[in-house]
Amino acid sequence: MRNMIAENELIAKSVNYRKKILKYIVGAKAGHTGGSLSCVDILNVLYNSVLNVSPDNFTSPDRDRYIQSKGHCVEALYVVLADKGFFPEDDLNTLCQYKSHYIGHPTRKVHGVEQNTGALGHGLPISVGTALAAKMDNKAYRVFTLLGDGELPEGSNWEAALTAAHYKLDNLCAIIDNNKLQITGSNAEVCNTAPIDTKFESFDWAVKHVDGHDIKALNEAFAALPFEKGKPSLIIAHTIKGKGISFMENSVKWHHGVPDKEQYETAIAELDEVMTGAN
Amino acid sequence: MGAVIENTTINGKPNQDIFSATLQELATIDKSIVAVTSDSRGSGKLVKFGADLPEQIVEIGIAEQNLVGVAAGLASAGKKAFAVSPACFLTARALEQIKNDVAYSNNPVRLIGISAGVSYGALGSTHHSLHDFAVLRAINNLIIAAPADNFETREAVKQAVKTNQPLYLRFGKKAMPALTDDENISFEFGKGRVIKEGDDLTIIATGETVYPALQAAEKLEQEQGIKAAVVSMHTIKPFDAELVLRLAEKTGAIITVEEHSIYGGLGEACASLLLANGYHKPFKIMGIPDEYTVTGSQTEIFNHYGLSADGIALAVTKLLVKQ
Numbered sequence: 001m002r003n004m005i006a007e008n009e010l011i012a013k014s015v016n017y018r019k020k021i022l023k024y025i026v027g028a029k030a031g032h033t034g035g036s037l038s039c040v041d042i043l044n045v046l047y048n049s050v051l052n053v054s055p056d057n058f059t060s061p062d063r064d065r066y067i068q069s070k071g072h073c074v075e076a077l078y079v080v081l082a083d084k085g086f087f088p089e090d091d092l093n094t095l096c097q098y099k100s101h102y103i104g105h106p107t108r109k110v111h112g113v114e115q116n117t118g119a120l121g122h123g124l125p126i127s128v129g130t131a132l133a134a135k136m137d138n139k140a141y142r143v144f145t146l147l148g149d150g151e152l153p154e155g156s157n158w159e160a161a162l163t164a165a166h167y168k169l170d171n172l173c174a175i176i177d178n179n180k181l182q183i184t185g186s187n188a189e190v191c192n193t194a195p196i197d198t199k200f201e202s203f204d205w206a207v208k209h210v211d212g213h214d215i216k217a218l219n220e221a222f223a224a225l226p227f228e229k230g231k232p233s234l235i236i237a238h239t240i241k242g243k244g245i246s247f248m249e250n251s252v253k254w255h256h257g258v259p260d261k262e263q264y265e266t267a268i269a270e271l272d273e274v275m276t277g278a279n
Numbered sequence: 280m281g282a283v284i285e286n287t288t289i290n291g292k293p294n295q296d297i298f299s300a301t302l303q304e305l306a307t308i309d310k311s312i313v314a315v316t317s318d319s320r321g322s323g324k325l326v327k328f329g330a331d332l333p334e335q336i337v338e339i340g341i342a343e344q345n346l347v348g349v350a351a352g353l354a355s356a357g358k359k360a361f362a363v364s365p366a367c368f369l370t371a372r373a374l375e376q377i378k379n380d381v382a383y384s385n386n387p388v389r390l391i392g393i394s395a396g397v398s399y400g401a402l403g404s405t406h407h408s409l410h411d412f413a414v415l416r417a418i419n420n421l422i423i424a425a426p427a428d429n430f431e432t433r434e435a436v437k438q439a440v441k442t443n444q445p446l447y448l449r450f451g452k453k454a455m456p457a458l459t460d461d462e463n464i465s466f467e468f469g470k471g472r473v474i475k476e477g478d479d480l481t482i483i484a485t486g487e488t489v490y491p492a493l494q495a496a497e498k499l500e501q502e503q504g505i506k507a508a509v510v511s512m513h514t515i516k517p518f519d520a521e522l523v524l525r526l527a528e529k530t531g532a533i534i535t536v537e538e539h540s541i542y543g544g545l546g547e548a549c550a551s552l553l554l555a556n557g558y559h560k561p562f563k564i565m566g567i568p569d570e571y572t573v574t575g576s577q578t579e580i581f582n583h584y585g586l587s588a589d590g591i592a593l594a595v596t597k598l599l600v601k602q
Contacts, residue, residue, distance in 0.1 A: 116383045116384040118379075119375055122379055125348020125376070126349070126352040126386075128345070128349050129350060129351060129352020131352070132337065133357065134356065136358070155344070156345055156348060163342070163349060
């Protein structure tokens, strides 16, 4: 059994992760701020209380796999991997810089990253193949993939959803970071994918909704996997783009907006208030 | 060089048959080999494979992007995944998956393009893969090969299992004769095979056009005393630059022949190599011109575009006149 980290510790980690995401995006003068802030609680729970993966077992064929299909929110992944000891956090000072390995989408050049992603609609098919290999080899590892709600119109997701159900991959869990916004505007305006739950259920997936910023609820959802034996599981995590920073929340302009000095200081101050309980 | 098999009686099998038989032979021993198909086990000659090794075949259905993505996931978990699908769809519809999930992520998927080139003949341009060399050549970290005869096919499949690097092999449907009965020949990705020696010109062909190229060379020698060297350039990438430059030096003129668009394939690979090395000698690219192909069998289409023995021989004589 994994050592579960207490929920209050995870909540504190989330605040710190948010501060680091902002710090390194400001340093790089680039990054996907809104989406990194919407998915970071999910990554926090995955890496700190769900995944059997660490720098020590990363080459083990029995490790759990996390594949980030929404590759643009790599900053959230990098700060979590650094926290887990995959690489020194100071390396992130080179984020997006000339010749840095820490590029703006996940790359296997960075220790801890399973697959190169960034082009959308790729994570689920790869995850299906990896989960299928586990079934074929009678291995117990599980495969988790994080999708953005904005990438759902890519047809490859639906092809993979069919295959996952066909092969009864109950060792596969997809999580949708359902922040309801994409670069142009709301999903509803760009390409309405709702209702997501019944679509996946009709594909023979087992689906649960969860508040994607509620550490306890996320923990409980992951603890309930698989939701049904013989079915792949989908967690629709309801999130807020830019979560945690008042002026970024639910604002499309922060999809890949970079805070200026004043905005950065305001954002950090807001996060500090949360930590000190002033909020 | 051994004696060339001259008669037109086809003494071999379709390369696709050899591919599937070889794969099954290897997969029986190596349980990590998995065939991944897109409702294509019939045309991929994998029905027996599926019946005999049901635990080692994964059916995806008609969904090529997913086929390649799933194969990449399988490969990442230690499976020797052979993603088998009609070449036209595999390399066009799933191009981004080949680029990102296979080549960029270095998941060693073996991409198998079946019924390649104009093998589907009368089914028309939707089903022809005349672009695959061109698009795949521009992708880093991918071996691209088109075996010509049954020997090359068998060896390519064996080496595909051993080579832990992403690769693409294309096979056709038609029975292929042996190019040579020389038992000392070898096959290695990236090393072209000289099938026939000659001093007057070199014909560099790939895949199923090597045989008509060889027939053309035989005909030229018998009828006109022209001695053309013939190369089976089974690997398009990495390209055997050393061999091409040596033959360019020795023979002067070069003709390339391929079952592919004249744009972006074997011919342009040769052309850029020769120009970059200062060769300005007679040169011609033979392939499918920039048009949607005529209807017909593979043989009829070859004949129409001059990719027959007669057509290649005629092109050789015209080129030598210019020299």
